[in-house]
Amino acid sequence: MYVAVLTFVGFGVGTIFGYLRDFMRAWGLEKRNIAEEREQQKDFVPLYQDFENFYTRNLYMRIRDNWNRPICSVPGPQFDLMERVTDDYNWTFRFTGRTIKNVINMGSYNYLGFAETEPNALKTVTKELQKYGTGICSTRQEMGTLDKHVELEKLVAKFLGVDDAMVFGMGFATNSMNIPALVGKGCLILSDELNHTSLVLGARLSGATIRIFKHNNMQSLEKLLRDAIIYGQPRSRRAWRKIIILVEGIYSMEGSIVRLPEIVSLKKKYKAYLYLDEAHSIGAVGATGRGVVEYFGMSPDDVDVLMGTFTKSFGAAGGYIAGKKDLVDFLRTHSHSAVYATSMCPPVAEQIIRAMKCLMGLDGTTQGLQRVRQLGKNTRYFRRRLHEMGFIIYGNDDSPVVPLLLYMPGKIGAFARRMLEKNIGVVVVGFPATPITESRARFCVSAAHTREMLDTVLNALDELGDFLQLKYSRYSKSSHPELYEETRFELEE
Numbered sequence: 160m161y162v163a164v165l166t167f168v169g170f171g172v173g174t175i176f177g178y179l180r181d182f183m184r185a186w187g188l189e190k191r192n193i194a195e196e197r198e199q200q201k202d203f204v205p206l207y208q209d210f211e212n213f214y215t216r217n218l219y220m221r222i223r224d225n226w227n228r229p230i231c232s233v234p235g236p237q238f239d240l241m242e243r244v245t246d247d248y249n250w251t252f253r254f255t256g257r258t259i260k261n262v263i264n265m266g267s268y269n270y271l272g273f274a275e276t277e278p279n280a281l282k283t284v285t286k287e288l289q290k291y292g293t294g295i296c297s298t299r300q301e302m303g304t305l306d307k308h309v310e311l312e313k314l315v316a317k318f319l320g321v322d323d324a325m326v327f328g329m330g331f332a333t334n335s336m337n338i339p340a341l342v343g344k345g346c347l348i349l350s351d352e353l354n355h356t357s358l359v360l361g362a363r364l365s366g367a368t369i370r371i372f373k374h375n376n377m378q379s380l381e382k383l384l385r386d387a388i389i390y391g392q393p394r395s396r397r398a399w400r401k402i403i404i405l406v407e408g409i410y411s412m413e414g415s416i417v418r419l420p421e422i423v424s425l426k427k428k429y430k431a432y433l434y435l436d437e438a439h440s441i442g443a444v445g446a447t448g449r450g451v452v453e454y455f456g457m458s459p460d461d462v463d464v465l466m467g468t469f470t471k472s473f474g475a476a477g478g479y480i481a482g483k484k485d486l487v488d489f490l491r492t493h494s495h496s497a498v499y500a501t502s503m504c505p506p507v508a509e510q511i512i513r514a515m516k517c518l519m520g521l522d523g524t525t526q527g528l529q530r531v532r533q534l535g536k537n538t539r540y541f542r543r544r545l546h547e548m549g550f551i552i553y554g555n556d557d558s559p560v561v562p563l564l565l566y567m568p569g570k571i572g573a574f575a576r577r578m579l580e581k582n583i584g585v586v587v588v589g590f591p592a593t594p595i596t597e598s599r600a601r602f603c604v605s606a607a608h609t610r611e612m613l614d615t616v617l618n619a620l621d622e623l624g625d626f627l628q629l630k631y632s633r634y635s636k637s638s639h640p641e642l643y644e645e646t647r648f649e650l651e652e
C-alpha cells in the first residue's frame with residue numbers, strides 16, 4: 160500500500176510542478192518550447208490541444224533521455240550506443256561524437272540471437288542480395304511474387320505444421336491489413352485488453368463491433384461469448400455473422416503467455432474463431448521453437464488464424480498468416496497487403512529461410528535447437544535470480560520477456576541512467592504505456608546472452624535494487640546458491 164501511495168504522490172508532485180511551470184511559461188518566466196497557437200489563429204478551434212501534452216511536456220521530458228537512444232551496431236547481445244547530451248533539460252540532444260561500446264543489450268527482441276553480422280552466418284543472405292538486389296517494386300498480385308516468397312511460404316507452413324502460409328513485408332501491416340479482410344460489419348471481435356496496437360488498428364479498420372475482455376481472463380471472455388450468443392447484435396438481435404477472438408502468444412509488456420488451452424475450449428464451445436498473434440512467441444517458446452501451440456502440446460488446427468512476425472526471433476522483418484489452405488487462398492486475393500503493398504525483399508526472405516532452416520535442423524546442425532534450449536535456460540535462470548533477489552517480476556517462468564516493477568516515476572530515470580553507467584542498456588516503460596502505478600523495466604532475454612553477461616546484469620541489478628529500494632517482494636533468498644554455479648550450456652543427449 161505504501162508503494163502505491165508513494166507512486167501516486169510521485170505523480171502528484173510532478174503534476175503540481177507541471178502546473179507551476181505551465182503558469183510560469185504563460186507569464187513568460189520560463190521559455191516555451193512546445194508548439195503553440197499563432198496569435199492570428201486565436202479565434203480558431205485550437206489545433207494543438209494544450210492539455211493533451213501536459214504529461215509529455217512536464218513529466219516525460221524530465222526522463223526523456225532514457226528513450227530513443229540511437230544505437231549504431233547490430234542489436235546483438237551487446238551493442239554500441241551513440242553518446243548524446245542535452246543542454247536544455249532534454250528538449251533537444253546533441254551528439255558528442257563518441258560511441259559507448261559493448262553495452263549489454265537487455266532490450267532487443269533478439270530472442271534466438273539471429274540478429275548478427277557474422278559473415279559466415281550471412282553467406283546465403285549476401286548471395287541473395289547480389290542475385291536479386293533489394294527492391295521488388297511490385298505487389299504480390301502483380302509482378303512481386305518471386306521463387307523466394309514461394310520457398311519461404313512453403314517453409315513457414317511446414318515449420319508450423321499447417322496447409323499453407325502467406326508472408327507480408329511488415330508485421331504491423333500483417334495484422335492491420337488482414338483482420339479487415341477476415342471480418343467486417345455484423346461481425347464481433349473479442350479482443351484482449353492488452354493486445355498490440357496493430358491488432359487494435361486492424362480491428363478498428365474492419366468496421367466490426369469490438370468488445371474487450373480482461374487480460375488473459377477466461378471468465379471475462381466467456382461472459383462476452385455467452386452474451387454474444389444470447390443477445391446477438393444490438394437492436395436487431397440477429398446472430399453475429401462471425402465471432403473472432405484476438406489474442407497474442409506472449410504479451411510484450413507483461414511477459415504473460417496466453418491461456419491457449421482454455422481459450423481453444425471456449426472457442427469450440429461457443430463456435431467462435433481464434434486469431435493468434437505469435438509475434439513474441441514464435442521461435443521463443445515450445446520445445447523446438449514452434450510457439451505457444453507447441454508449448455501447450457496442442458494442434459495447430461486448434462487455431463484458425465496463426466499470425467506471427469519475423470522481426471523478433473528471426474532477426475529479419477515482415478509477418479505471416481498461416482492455417483488452412485482456404486484461409487490463405489482467400490487472403491491471397493482479398494488482403495490489402497497482397498493487392499497494394501510491395502512484397503518482401505528477397506535478402507530479408509532469405510534471412511528468415513536461413514533462421515527457420517536452422518531451427519528445423521535442415522541446415523544439418525543442431526544449432527537451432529541449441530538456441531531454443533539456451534533461450535529457455537537463460538530465461539529461467541534470469542527470472543529465478545531476480546525473484547530470489549526480492550524483485551517483483553511479471554509473467555510466465557518460460558517467457559523471455561521479463562518486466563521488473565519499478566512503480567515510482569522517479570525511479571524510472573534513475574534506474575535506466577545508472578544501468579547505462581554500468582554499460583547495460585535497458586528498456587523502461589511508464590504511464591501511459593502501463594497503468595499509472597506499474598512503471599517497469601522490461602528485459603528481453605536472448606539465447607545469445609552468455610551466463611557471464613547475465614551475471615553482470617544480475618549483479619548490477621542486485622546493487623541497484625538495494626540502492627533504489629526496488630526489492631519490493633517479500634520472497635526470501637535461495638537456499639540453493641549452488642544451482643547457479645553451472646557456467647556452460649551443453650546440449651543434452
Ligand SMILES: Cc1ncc(COP(=O)(O)O)c(C=O)c1O
Nearest residue numbers: 329330331355357436438468470
Ligand atoms: C504482438 C505484436 N504484433 C505485431 C507487431 C508488429 O510487428 P512488426 O514490428 O514486425 O511490424 C508487434 C511489434 O512489436 C507485436 O508486438
